[in-house]
Amino acid sequence: MYKNKFLISVIGLFIIVSVLSAKDYQASMFGIKSDGMTLNTRSIQQAIDFISEQGGGRLVFYVGRYLTGSVELKSNVVIRIEEGAVLVAVPSVYDFKGVEGHTALIYAEKQQNTGIGGKGVIEGNGDAVKASVDEQMQKGYLKGDVSAYVPSLIYLKDCENVQMEQLILQHAGNTSIVYENCRNVSLSDLIVNNQTTGKKAVSVSGCENLKMTNCYFDTTVTPLESTGDSQNLTFIKCITPDGNPVSCDK
Amino acid sequence: MKIKVVLFICLFQGILSLSAKDYYVTDFGVKADGITLNSNSIQKAIDFVNEQGGGRLVFTSGNYLTGTIYLKSNVTLHLETGATLLGSTNPWDYVKDPYIKWMSMIFAVKQQNIGITGKGTINGRGFETANNMVSYIHRGLLVDPLKLDRPNETNRPQNIYFRECENVTIKDITLRDPASWNQTYDQCKNLLVDGIYVDSKSYWNNDGIDVVDCDGVVLRNAVIDAADDAFCFKSHDVNHICQNVVMENCVGRSSANGLKFGTVSRGGFRNFKVKNMTIYDTYRSAITFAAVDGGLIENIEVDSVRSIHTGNVIFLRIGDRWSNGKQPMMKDIVIKNVYAEIPMDKPDAGYNYEGPIEDLPRNISPAGIVGLPDHKIQNVTLQNIEIVSVGGGNPYYAYRGLTPAELDSIPEMRTAYPEFSQFKELPAWGFYIRHAEGITFDNVTFKALNKDYRPAVVLDDVQGAKFKKMRFEEPESVGKKQIFPYKSKNVVIE
Numbered sequence: 252m253y254k255n256k257f258l259i260s261v262i263g264l265f266i267i268v269s270v271l272s273a274k275d276y277q278a279s280m281f282g283i284k285s286d287g288m289t290l291n292t293r294s295i296q297q298a299i300d301f302i303s304e305q306g307g308g309r310l311v312f313y314v315g316r317y318l319t320g321s322v323e324l325k326s327n328v329v330i331r332i333e334e335g336a337v338l339v340a341v342p343s344v345y346d347f348k349g350v351e352g353h354t355a356l357i358y359a360e361k362q363q364n365t366g367i368g369g370k371g372v373i374e375g376n377g378d379a380v381k382a383s384v385d386e387q388m389q390k391g392y393l394k395g396d397v398s399a400y401v402p403s404l405i406y407l408k409d410c411e412n413v414q415m416e417q418l419i420l421q422h423a424g425n426t427s428i429v430y431e432n433c434r435n436v437s438l439s440d441l442i443v444n445n446q447t448t449g450k451k452a453v454s455v456s457g458c459e460n461l462k463m464t465n466c467y468f469d470t471t472v473t474p475l476e477s478t479g480d481s482q483n484l485t486f487i488k489c490i491t492p493d494g495n496p497v498s499c500d501k
Numbered sequence: 502m503k504i505k506v507v508l509f510i511c512l513f514q515g516i517l518s519l520s521a522k523d524y525y526v527t528d529f530g531v532k533a534d535g536i537t538l539n540s541n542s543i544q545k546a547i548d549f550v551n552e553q554g555g556g557r558l559v560f561t562s563g564n565y566l567t568g569t570i571y572l573k574s575n576v577t578l579h580l581e582t583g584a585t586l587l588g589s590t591n592p593w594d595y596v597k598d599p600y601i602k603w604m605s606m607i608f609a610v611k612q613q614n615i616g617i618t619g620k621g622t623i624n625g626r627g628f629e630t631a632n633n634m635v636s637y638i639h640r641g642l643l644v645d646p647l648k649l650d651r652p653n654e655t656n657r658p659q660n661i662y663f664r665e666c667e668n669v670t671i672k673d674i675t676l677r678d679p680a681s682w683n684q685t686y687d688q689c690k691n692l693l694v695d696g697i698y699v700d701s702k703s704y705w706n707n708d709g710i711d712v713v714d715c716d717g718v719v720l721r722n723a724v725i726d727a728a729d730d731a732f733c734f735k736s737h738d739v740n741h742i743c744q745n746v747v748m749e750n751c752v753g754r755s756s757a758n759g760l761k762f763g764t765v766s767r768g769g770f771r772n773f774k775v776k777n778m779t780i781y782d783t784y785r786s787a788i789t790f791a792a793v794d795g796g797l798i799e800n801i802e803v804d805s806v807r808s809i810h811t812g813n814v815i816f817l818r819i820g821d822r823w824s825n826g827k828q829p830m831m832k833d834i835v836i837k838n839v840y841a842e843i844p845m846d847k848p849d850a851g852y853n854y855e856g857p858i859e860d861l862p863r864n865i866s867p868a869g870i871v872g873l874p875d876h877k878i879q880n881v882t883l884q885n886i887e888i889v890s891v892g893g894g895n896p897y898y899a900y901r902g903l904t905p906a907e908l909d910s911i912p913e914m915r916t917a918y919p920e921f922s923q924f925k926e927l928p929a930w931g932f933y934i935r936h937a938e939g940i941t942f943d944n945v946t947f948k949a950l951n952k953d954y955r956p957a958v959v960l961d962d963v964q965g966a967k968f969k970k971m972r973f974e975e976p977e978s979v980g981k982k983q984i985f986p987y988k989s990k991n992v993v994i995e
Binding site: 280281282288289290292293294296297301320343344345346383386387390392 | 640
């Protein structure tokens with residue numbers, strides 16, 4: 252009994268230490284600008300890479316508009332978009348990239364222990380981005396399917412232990428959140444608003460142990476989709492504006 | 502003959518570029534508002550023009566903010582009057598190329614038929630970029646030794662870095678304010694640089710132009726104002742050589758040297774013809790040829806130079822810095838039709854990033870030809886030269902007499918960085934020549950405006966020297982012996 256208590260307190264201490272050591276890095280430290288005009292793509296990427304190399308931590312955005320193109324999330328790095336902070340997608344098609352042709356504002360492949368949270372906003376700028384794609388297609392500089400060029404907000408492939416919480420995700424030009432072959436992921440307290448763009452909120456395929464709690468989906472189409480074999484998907488209190496619960500129906 | 506071929510190729514390139522198709526960069530979503538960072542859109546445009554077989558990518562009037570872009574084969578960036586490629590001041594927006602291991606705004610690696618033309622500007626805004634980088638280093642975001650409180654030059658973006666490219670045309674553009682050296686052409690073949698204006702004194706080390714190990718170069722009608730060397734030819738690679746170069750009608754200002762070979766001089770420099778060059782307000786030498794890293798300097802002709810208000814006019818130096826056993830060599834140099842004025846004051850006073858005051862105390866330093874005992878500088882002809890020096894050497898301020906002990910006390914400085922002032926006080930006010938063979942002075946005038954305690958010319962270990970039609974003017978110097986040979990043979994004074 253005594254031994255158990257000791258063990259528990261050691262484990263508890265260990266947890267506290269590891270939480271404390273998840274260091275916070277403020278965006279400004281990396282020269283990231285909150286003016287809504289400066290394109291921060293490479294600064295944010297530099298910040299993520301640096302924090303990852305340091306063993307992990309949180310990259311915290313406070314009040315302001317942070318213009319960016321695609322950035323790649325890395326293991327042990329958590330992005331915090333605090334209340335009043337907006338991560339804004341730049342309305343220019345050539346600033347996006349992703350994994351295997353699937354572009355997204357924030358993307359990751361084979362990363363662990365990561366996440367995005369905070370009470371802030373991810374602004375997809377979907378209509379403007381799509382206009383940029385349309386224009387370039389019309390001029391013949393881009394070829395193929397429009398949707399291949401319009402980015403999702405978040406695209407994760409083969410990732411593990413990812414928490415997404417509290418965010419407002421809006422105006423995605425493509426499905427807001429796409430998870431492929433991910434394990435042990437949770438999405439909670441999200442508000443997804445794609446009214447103007449008419450895109451889906453979440454797409455899941457081949458995932459294992461996915462839990463979605465307390466999410467509000469304001470879309471003109473069925474908000475969720477599941478393709479491929481997923482296992483152990485849980486949906487608690489996820490609703491549409493009319494109060495109807497939603498879940499992934501295959 | 503070779504030079505004619507180069508000129509012909511350049512002309513041919515010119516005709517080619519005229520007939521190529523024009524694309525407008527704004528069509529690719531690029532914004533000329535000075536706010537939108539366009540790197541990716543400009544890159545898309547370059548890639549597209551390249552894929553279509555080539556043409557000009559035209560920038561109309563406006564400010565185009567960008568980070569690193571890569572120029573591709575058969576693409577010419579054409580900057581119209583009023584168009585500026587504006588460098589991002591965020592160091593993260595630049596790429597350190599993994600192959601070249603330098604940073605730059607515009608890279609090209611192993612591309613052919615490329616160019617940057619037009620009356621527009623490339624403005625690196627390097628002072629701000631470099632200072633932003635310094636603050637990142639202090640925050641621990643970037644590892645750099647921050648030697649002398651500046652980031653390493655390879656960690657600061659240049660405006661242009663082209664490597665292993667063929668048929669390169671740089672014409673009419675203005676280049677300004679890089680964070681590092683300004684424009685480097687490294688192991689390129691057939692390079693034409695014509696009619697450019699360069700203002701490159703926004704940060705330490707900023708050169709005007711660096712031509713490194715290139716073969717077939719025409720550099721003409723360039724005006725360069727630089728913190729570091731203005732017209733700089735280098736040889737980084739022991740297996741390459743900078744050769745077959747025509748440079749004409751160029752004007753330079755520098756807080757280092759006007760025309761410089763080196764300092765990195767591993768392979769060497771061969772077959773140069775330099776004509777009509779004006780160097781002014783320049784802290785060090787109008788002309789410095791340095792073979793200090795085992796390379797050779799051979800068959801060089803410099804014709805028609807005005808060197809006004811420069812610290813020194815000519816400095817030829819063999820050293821043994823990074824030779825790694827390779828034998829340095831300098832021979833067959835002709836410098837003719839030169840008029841030079843050497844002032845008392847600091848020639849670059851008031852310019853940004855003034856040269857550091859060094860090697861004091863010394864009176865006005867002479868021009869120099871300084872080899873090594875085991876590597877003599879061979880066959881140098883100086884013809885139709887007039888050097889007007891302020892003179893006035895004061896023996897109580899600094900003194901180097903003419904006794905064997907005093908002359909032998911001048912250090913060889915084999916491994917030192919080569920500069921005309923490196924030996925501190927020298928025993929001549931006009932020309933100091935040591936460890937050389939076959940020196941010819943023909944119709945050379947030395948004028949000192951003030952009486953100097955030293956003779957005009959001192960020779961030390963010179964095997965074969967001929968002085969024809971020499972004139973010396975110095976106040977209160979009647980009967981003064983102005984040429985002093987020491988340990989020298991076959992010195993003929995006509």
